[in-house]
Amino acid sequence: MTAPQPKSWIMGIAPYVPGRATTDDGRKVVKLSSNENPLGTPAAARAAFLEAATSLERYPDASGAIVREALAAKHGLDAARIIYGNGSDEVLHLAAGAFSGPGDEVIFVHYGFAVYEIAARRTGAVPVIAPDADYATDVDAILACVTDRTRVVFVANPNNPTGTYVTRDEVARLHAGLRADILLVLDHAYAEYIEGELDDGGMELARTASNVLVTRTFSKMYGLAAERIGWGYGAAPLIDAMHRIRLPFSMTIAGQHAAVAALGDIAFVEHARAHNAEWRRWFADEIGKLGNAGLRAVPSQANFVLVLFEGALTGEAAYKGLMDAGYIVRWLPNQGLAHGLRITIGTEDECRGVIAALRDLTDRTGAQDAHAAARDGGIERG
Ligand code: PMP
Numbered sequence: 001m002t003a004p005q006p007k008s009w010i011m012g013i014a015p016y017v018p019g020r021a022t023t024d025d026g027r028k029v030v031k032l033s034s035n036e037n038p039l040g041t042p043a044a045a046r047a048a049f050l051e052a053a054t055s056l057e058r059y060p061d062a063s064g065a066i067v068r069e070a071l072a073a074k075h076g077l078d079a080a081r082i083i084y085g086n087g088s089d090e091v092l093h094l095a096a097g098a099f100s101g102p103g104d105e106v107i108f109v110h111y112g113f114a115v116y117e118i119a120a121r122r123t124g125a126v127p128v129i130a131p132d133a134d135y136a137t138d139v140d141a142i143l144a145c146v147t148d149r150t151r152v153v154f155v156a157n158p159n160n161p162t163g164t165y166v167t168r169d170e171v172a173r174l175h176a177g178l179r180a181d182i183l184l185v186l187d188h189a190y191a192e193y194i195e196g197e198l199d200d201g202g203m204e205l206a207r208t209a210s211n212v213l214v215t216r217t218f219s220k221m222y223g224l225a226a227e228r229i230g231w232g233y234g235a236a237p238l239i240d241a242m243h244r245i246r247l248p249f250s251m252t253i254a255g256q257h258a259a260v261a262a263l264g265d266i267a268f269v270e271h272a273r274a275h276n277a278e279w280r281r282w283f284a285d286e287i288g289k290l291g292n293a294g295l296r297a298v299p300s301q302a303n304f305v306l307v308l309f310e311g312a313l314t315g316e317a318a319y320k321g322l323m324d325a326g327y328i329v330r331w332l333p334n335q336g337l338a339h340g341l342r343i344t345i346g347t348e349d350e351c352r353g354v355i356a357a358l359r360d361l362t363d364r365t366g367a368q369d370a371h372a373a374a375r376d377g378g379i380e381r382g
Contacts, residue, residue, distance in 0.1 A: 009102070011122045016114055020328050029326040032344040032354065035160070035190075036305050039272050039347070041223035042265035045258040049227070053252035060253035067251065070260045071231060075203065083239050086250035088189055088217040088230025092154070093119045094242040095232070096214055099183045100125040100151040107145045108154040109137050110336065111162050113187065116154040125151065133188045135298045135306065136164040143177040153178060156187035157200050161342040163300025163334055165194065166203040175205055175212065183238070186214045188324035189230075190219035190302035192269065193276050198301070203233065210235045214328070220303060221272055222262040227255035276303050279351045283343075286355040304330075306337075307358075313365040315339045316359065325357035 006062030063085045072079035084178040085091035092115050100106050102124030108116040120127045130141040130152070137159055146153075157166045157175065166174070175184055186202035194200075204373050205212040213234035219225035229251055230240070251259075262268075280300060285305055287297035294311015309315045315338050319331040322341070327350070343354060 007020075007124065009121050012097050012123045013118050014334070016118055017334070019330050023107060023323050023328065029323065029328055029347065030350050030353070031328050032304075032346050032350065033328045033330045034107070035220060035344045036225050036240075036270055037220060037223040037301070037303075037341075038345070038350060039223070039268075039275060042262045042268040045222070045224060045262040048257040048261035049254045052252075052257045055253065058253070059249055060251060060256060062248045064251050064256060067229070067231070067256050067259050070263050074263055075233075077203075077233055082231055082233055082235055083238050083242050083246065084229065084231045084251050085246065086230070087228040088187065088215040088232070089115050090228075090246070090250055091155060091213075091232040091242070092185065092187065093122065094115065094246055095154075095183060095185050096120050096123050096125065096152055097245050098238075098241040103149065104151040105145075105149040106148060106152045106154070107142055107150060109142070111135055111159070112154065112157050113160045114335065119154075120152070123232050128134075132162070134273060135162045135308075137166050137170075139166070139170045139174045139177070142174060146178065146182070150179075150182050152183045152185060154185045154187060156189065157202065158190045158194065158300065159303040159332065160189065160302065161304070161335070161337065161340075162298050162306050163190075163302040163304055163342075164298060165301040166200060168199060171200045171205070175209065180211055180213070181341075182211060184212045185214065188214050189215060189217045189220060192273060193280075193303045194301045195277060204220065206233045206235075213238055218259050221269055222259070223268075223272075224255070224258055224262060227252065227258055228261045229255050241278070265292045274321070276345050279345050279348060280305060283345060283351050283355065287358075290358060290362055293366060295358070296360065298340075304342050306340050306342050308340045309366075310339065311362075312369050313362050315341055317365070318361055321361040322354065322357055325353070325360075325375075327354050327357065329354075 021031050068079040068082040095121035104125040106120035106125045106126045107128045117127045128145045130145045154229045202214045206214040215232045218229040284297040296308040298306040
C-alpha cells in the first residue's frame, strides 16, 4: 500500500452532480435546474443577513436556538426535538449516519433524491432501490423491499425529481407496514408547494411516533438556498443520536438570523406559493398540448415539473435545445431518466420562454421527421 486507502464503500459512491448554472460554452443562462425560488429571498431575510456581518469574529450559537424557537412557534413543535443541519442534506446524512452502518439496508425509490444513496453508502450500508409506479412512489414496492437488515427508509414527499405526492393514507400505510426499529425519513423539502390544504400527516407522525423523522429546508420556498439551512423533527431519542454526530456549527450566524426573518415574512411565502401553483398548472397544461409530439408532464406538487419525452424529440435533444435557447434545466440520464427533464417553475417570462422553446423544438423535430420520411420513402420508391 503506497497511499491511504478509502473504505471500499466510499469508492462505491457516485459523487452528487449539482444543477448547472452555465452552458457548455460558459454562457450564463436562466437557471431552472436546482428548484430554487425564482422570486428571490424575502427582503427581511436579506436585511437580517447583512446585519449579521457586524459580528463575524464569534462562533454562531451551536444550538441554533433562535431558529429552533421560531420554527417551534410557527409549526407548534417542541424546540428541543428540532435538529438543524447545513441544508437538509446534512440532516439526511445524520439520519443515515446514526441509524445505519455496514451490512444494513437503506430503502428509497428508483426515481428518488440522489443524496439518499450517497448518505446510505457513506455509512457502509447497502442501498435498496424500490421500483416506482409510473414515476410515483409505490408504498407496496417499498414494503416488499423490507428485510431483517432494513434500518432506514427515505421517502421525499413531494418527490424529487418526479414531483409526485404520496397521500396521507398511503404514508400512514407505509408507516404501519414498517417495523418499529426502522427509521422512516419523510423528506418535506417541497412541502410548502403542496396544493391547498393537502397534508401527508408526516409531521403528526414525527410528533407521535418513535421512528419517524421529517426533514425540511429553507432552500426552496424561503429563498435561502445559498445559506444552507435545513432541519428535522422527530422523537427525542432520534434527535439525541443525530446530535452526537452533527457538525457543531453548521448553521452560520447570518443564516440563523436570515431564517428567522424569512419565517416571519408570510406575505412573501404566500405570494411564492400562489405564483408556483398558477405557473405549475399553466406549465403542465402547455406540456399537455404538446402531447401529440410525445411530451408528458408527470403530475407535480412541487416547484418543478418532470417532463417526459416519449416522441421524436428526445430528452437529450430537448436539453441541448433549451440550453441553446437560454435555459438550463435538469437532465438526469444517470438516474435512468435520459428521456426526462426536470424543469423548475420560474418567473412568468421564464415559464413562457421554456414552453415557446419546447414548441419550437417539437415543430422542428416534426418537420425533420416529415422530411426524413419523405426522403426515406423516396429512396425506397427509387
Ligand atoms: N431533499 C430533496 C428532496 C431535495 O430536492 C433537496 C434539494 N435538492 C434537498 C433535500 C436538500 O436541500 P437543502 O440541503 O438545500 O436543504
